[in-house]
């Protein structure tokens with residue numbers, strides 16, 4: 735597998751943190767710190783209400799802005815939801831779909847993740863699809879099966895052309911926000927399995943060009959080793975993305991990869 739076919743990608747997942755005002759303050763700090771970075775792509779996925787401020791603040795910089803969820807319908811009676819077209823119109827380029835917190839707390843299933851991902855892809859958004867096993871799955875030795883199934887269902891009816899906008903984020907649930915990251919070997923093993931599944935569905939040309947990220951307690955201290963692995967093309971960063979200094983270390987490690 736030729737890693738040079740994939741420009742490293744670092745995505746910050748701010749989760750439900752930062753008001754619009756605080757969002758601008760954080761970006762004010764971050765923008766100059768990463769302004770020299772040109773060999774890695776940077777996306778910050780902010781709360782819905784921060785999107786407009788974030789898009790405005792990052793205009794003309796090397797940081798793009800994404801959302802953390804999107805509904806599958808183009809419009810209609812879906813109180814509390816946001817459509818892909820709404821995200822596009824305000825200038826978001828990306829969206830996270832199927833984060834484990836959405837699956838755990840908000841009833842997302844592999845099927846709804848697929849529907850949301852397809853809506854985002856139909857609209858032309860970069861779609862960061864999260865997959866990952868629980869600790870029970872890992873202890874039962876079924877990580878490959880669980881992650882494989884999540885990946886296959888998420889990609890159902892996604893065309894080969896749309897794969898150019900697909901990013902898979904491998905996030906073991908037991909590593910998210912726990913300070914307990916997967917070892918480089920564990921992360922690499924599953925990311926390679928995901929690439930092989932993509933290869934079986936879409937062929938090697940597409941598999942070689944699909945970004946696969948690792949997420950789950952990636953931080954300034956462990957990022958270099960993780961990002962060095964053959965099938966890890968970047969990171970989906972939660973806690974550390976709220977700290978400009980730490981996030982910059984991760985972005986620069988990706989930039990040097």
Ligand code: PGA
Pocket residue numbers: 747905909910911912913949950951952970971972973974
């Ligand atoms: P974490 O979160 O980096 O805080 O573990 C990652 C994520 O949930 O995307």
